[in-house]
Amino acid sequence: MIPTEINKNKKQSLAQTKPQNKILNKLLSLEIIAPVILGIIVLLTWEISVRVMNIPPYLLPGPILVFQTMIQEWNQLFASLLITIKITLVALVVAVVLGVLISMLFAQNKLIERSLFPYAVILQTTPIVAIAPLIIIWLKNNTFAALIFCAWIVAFFPIISNTTLGLNSVDKNLSDMFKLYGASRWQTLIYLRFPSALPYFLGGLKISGGLALIGAVVAEFVAGTGGTRSGIAYQILISSYNLEIPRMFAALFLTTGLGIFIFVLFTVLSDFLLKDWHESSVQKDS
Numbered sequence: 001m002i003p004t005e006i007n008k009n010k011k012q013s014l015a016q017t018k019p020q021n022k023i024l025n026k027l028l029s030l031e032i033i034a035p036v037i038l039g040i041i042v043l044l045t046w047e048i049s050v051r052v053m054n055i056p057p058y059l060l061p062g063p064i065l066v067f068q069t070m071i072q073e074w075n076q077l078f079a080s081l082l083i084t085i086k087i088t089l090v091a092l093v094v095a096v097v098l099g100v101l102i103s104m105l106f107a108q109n110k111l112i113e114r115s116l117f118p119y120a121v122i123l124q125t126t127p128i129v130a131i132a133p134l135i136i137i138w139l140k141n142n143t144f145a146a147l148i149f150c151a152w153i154v155a156f157f158p159i160i161s162n163t164t165l166g167l168n169s170v171d172k173n174l175s176d177m178f179k180l181y182g183a184s185r186w187q188t189l190i191y192l193r194f195p196s197a198l199p200y201f202l203g204g205l206k207i208s209g210g211l212a213l214i215g216a217v218v219a220e221f222v223a224g225t226g227g228t229r230s231g232i233a234y235q236i237l238i239s240s241y242n243l244e245i246p247r248m249f250a251a252l253f254l255t256t257g258l259g260i261f262i263f264v265l266f267t268v269l270s271d272f273l274l275k276d277w278h279e280s281s282v283q284k285d286s
Helices: 002-027 030-053 063-072 074-108 110-125 128-138 143-168 172-180 185-223 232-241 245-274 279-285
Strands: none
Touching (some): 030 063, 074 185
16 A cells, blocks of 8 residues: 555646746746847846946937836836737737637628728728828727727737638648548538638737737827827836936837737747647647
8 A cells, every 4th residue: 555655646746836937947948038038138238238338328228227227117018008008909809709700701602802992902901001090080988998999990900810811721632632522611611711810810810919019009109199098108208308217218128029929928828729630839839
């Protein structure tokens, strides 16, 4: 009994340590350590250059001063960042839902795809800076909805483009097999086209996440809304107007950090969903 219990305990401890070792190895991998080291070198070079060249803070503050300002102004900056996060998330969710639904419609009817897809391209190529003032004027009674609409316009196209490409990139042999077994259109869509389109959709999601943030920030710049409902872009604007350059850089750092977090989050999600079957993630694990 005693040796058996010892073996069971060993097996349980090994089972618990394997995921921990895998996470630790991932964090210590070259693909994470290399950019971190490069970032530290850039920040050190920046700080040393500012000190050696005696550049005044109102022209270019050093990273230490920027981080100090970020800590001092954290409450106000973070509250504004939360507004921008809310706009980004809502716009991204709407872009994903509408993009997937329209892509499904495109996959079922080529005539509809050829009729409507050019207008999606026009929507993508129209500069958001040019039309954002009009949208904000049209929705002047609901500025929050106007900001979401502007961010949605920017984030929408990668979802619909990549998902449509994935739905149409089905292996012909598998498609013929589904037809041979009498599968309906919806069965083919759910069990064949959706799994085929998943890597494309996740790739588009990583792009749209950053674009939704860019769209939200650009719309906030145009709107220039202040008060308690102001986003991080307003903090950048007001800091630049008042020549509070360290505070402006602190807000920029928070915006950049949010963009990096969104990309990393969707990259982890993509690796998790594709790790057991798709070649891109399998090769990464090996």
